[in-house]
Amino acid sequence: MVDLSIDLNGLDLKNPVMTASGTFGYGEEFMDFFDVSRLGGIMVKGTTLKHREGNPYPRMAETPQGMLNAVGLQNKGVHYFADTIYPRIKHYDTHLFVNVSGSTIEEYVETAEVVNALDHIPGIELNISCPNVKEGGMAFGTSCPSAVAVVEAVRKVYKKHLMVKLSPNVTNIAEIAKAVEDAGADSVSLINTLLGMAIDVKTRKPILSTITGGLSGPAVKPIAVRMVWQVAQVVNIPIVGMGGIMNANDAIEFMLAGASAIQVGTANFIDPAVTLKIIDGIEAYCKEHGFAKASDLVGAMQA
Amino acid sequence: MVDLSIDLNGLDLKNPVMTASGTFGYGEEFMDFFDVSRLGGIMVKGTTLKHREGNPYPRMAETPQGMLNAVGLQNKGVHYFADTIYPRIKHYDTHLFVNVSGSTIEEYVETAEVVNALDHIPGIELNISCPNVKEGGMAFGTSCPSAVAVVEAVRKVYKKHLMVKLSPNVTNIAEIAKAVEDAGADSVSLINTLLGMAIDVKTRKPILSTITGGLSGPAVKPIAVRMVWQVAQVVNIPIVGMGGIMNANDAIEFMLAGASAIQVGTANFIDPAVTLKIIDGIEAYCKEHGFAKASDLVGAMQA
């Protein structure tokens, strides 16, 4: 038997496979396809203090082996989440994380405080890397001082697992990861989407209402793996890797590069039960290659 | 008749289609496939002051709609180029540019000086963005002060068209483009490859001998188009766009975003005569959409 469990800095995941924020709703949308309790973790949709309508339609463009999105954190606000959605999903037998976003440090802090009070939410993922909102979002994640400021502020009020989600739209992601670790993060997750754009040559207009959007999917995988590997060289906290994971081999690539766990995003749209296949595939790989524990894969690349 | 010519800050290109450095050899390799004189321009292989062996094999990995390379500027040095290769290719009836690289500012300057003396080379492309060499290369292109330093130094000795090739591995490419313009560049070209990585899960080793390499191909196109558009908002010199261009529609997307000319890289490997098809495709598009001049497409996106 392969031991699939992962110790994420004190948080015990039943396996390394989580779902990525904004691509898995609140898990409920997937219940028809499989029992989401089998997952290592679920990252719920990007949540802000107040209700947000998100960006105007069109919000999506297909690109070579990838997609651009410009959803813009549409959500009903953290209080609605706590009051209405949380009671519906808190019984899932897996770790639920809330992906927390804000336009100001105060908003991040206030949102984190609300989530801190929810018993069945063992952690948050601080989204300092959303490229699809005008204020805040990615701006916090692209410089060390601003990243540190928001992490330190949230750390003061948030008592559970604090995962910080990094932006790939930076010159030196390792530097930011290190700064965020020093500021008190329990783990880092990466990558969020890369800023991209697509133009419809027939109409000569940008396809997205916001002109630019966030690129995800297999196209970004080589960049994401590289960033995970770079970050793994400098931080001591666990890394949660993502970006274009479509199957177990992709997931294993991230783990070999240094990720303790992985998140699956865009792939959920194409195969809603893909995460189960990835869990089974990691198990099969461990068996075939003689790993007793999935955690032995972490950083096992031979450079 | 559509006028395909482009004024690249005083340099008259017969059409907007150039080939990207490191993907077209010295043009000779393509002579069997088509007459390279039909091109708007040819960017010859990355050239350094001294002979370079490049990186060890393996230097290539295939990725979803893209590839990683780690060639590492293998070339015989600028003197060999001037003495042996230049005489062979100088008769091409198109603009030949030399892509100039170095580990130190002095090397860039000395190499540019040698090229300055070659009558049939109307311009250089200063490569401050190669991710595949240990020293110099990308390091110069990822901060404004170092980019400015190398451009200013080369500008002093290089009297013809000075194109500067920007790195996409930065937080704010527009800032660097602006700095480089102020330092005396005649045009900017972008994007060079994105730093990426791939691991063979069977062997658990990196596929490239250098672990990381440069990502190119359609996968990066949305990022490249976005960067061209961002740079177009801030500079007044022409932009030469590239990154994943496979066909005329892709080329037009870059032009609409603000590129005066484009370069085709990886696509040459898959279809050696693709550049001709792109030239013809741009002409057909102009006809169909009522553009008398291809230059009218530049920046014609309606935001």
Next chain:
Amino acid sequence: MKKYVDDFKVIKNERLNHEYVVLTLQHPGKLPPMLPGQFVEVRVDNGPNTFLRRPISIHDIDEENNTMLLLVQEIGEGTQLMCALKEGDTCNMVYPLGNSFAMPDKPRVLLVGGGCGIAPLLFMGRRLKANGIEPQFLLGARTAEGLIALDAFKQLGTVHTTTEDGSVGTKGFVIHHPVMRTQTPDIDQIYTCGPEAMMKVVAKYAGNHNIKCQVSLENHMACGFGACLCCVAETLDGNKCTCTDGPVFDSTYLKW
């Protein structure tokens, strides 16, 4: 309504003309319940440019043979690949998705379609007929060749047609057809699916005459089942997903 992911078998590919194909797809077992107005998300794997699934309306259902019909219009690489499916090929689908046309309170029903938007109207017509309502169809196209699947519709009700070049039916757009030009129309309910411009004039006409009108939107989708929030339409209650809250909306609910 429970959603599934299944491999269907292509048992027939009938080409109607140079741009339309009707695919008959067979479920490996028993087809689960589905409603008119719902759609499927088809996986089209073998193209370098087709990354996401493609949403396609359920054109018709044959419960006895456990088959589903899709009416596909070739407009890009994904639909081209679908139209190239051959007998015996496999087609992976997520289904059934979205809400559905609501059954009418009153019997005088008009279904207005254009382009591939006629697809869900056939299934709806069948269910109406099964409920004792004989609907009228108003189908518009650019030319005679664009008027497809008429025979199937004729089995379910009266079929009116318009063509822009006047080669068949009334000349003009659907809105120019007599059935929509009377001052006191004998219609209680309209269902419409097609180009947005067409649906907007139909909805406006319905509004002017106090006719209930349900429209089916074809927004671009990444997932089709509520996970991505890419497919929103602006409604009186803000942005709503066309894939879960839609694709069918009351026309008055949309901010058009």
Next chain:
Amino acid sequence: MKKYVDDFKVIKNERLNHEYVVLTLQHPGKLPPMLPGQFVEVRVDNGPNTFLRRPISIHDIDEENNTMLLLVQEIGEGTQLMCALKEGDTCNMVYPLGNSFAMPDKPRVLLVGGGCGIAPLLFMGRRLKANGIEPQFLLGARTAEGLIALDAFKQLGTVHTTTEDGSVGTKGFVIHHPVMRTQTPDIDQIYTCGPEAMMKVVAKYAGNHNIKCQVSLENHMACGFGACLCCVAETLDGNKCTCTDGPVFDSTYLKW
């Protein structure tokens, strides 16, 4: 040698066993000159993971019928797609690429192949025979099933075989075959293509006995015609492209 890009027509797909296929491809016109040891770059379009062309050796040429044979081993998505090509399909190729095996000075020639590396040896054997030289072939495989295309080789010369399990021929690797174990071998020239480990022991044997040895490398390639510099092998003169300076090298020239 002038290079071309052309669509060939698949006129036959012969499956040899679960991993090997021989494709017969017909040129639309007259085949241009090609040499044994050269290869083609095949475009495999319809896979999300196959972005670059795939290099495949020229297995044989039929100048009369303007056909080319490729021996393809299924190892990944690209070769799987090639092996799935059907009669009548089109296959786009850049060809002919690379240098070639040099014709020998002396007549006693041994061609040593393993795996898909036997592919270019058939074409070479045919040219040798046309030049009045009857070569010996030494073909190795893991099991009897891996020994393919033997009949074709037998028409051109003596065929020796080895299998790792001893099911056919000598038990062991090619290097264990008697033809390579004599102290005074009656061989003037070896040509070898196959797994690198195999070629290395063959080259070492050749070196020990002062036999000339040409090896054909199968480095990963992005372009196949000298444009990318991805395919280099280390030689006495530094890095050389296997696609233009190779794929055939004198074994003593390589830094092995």
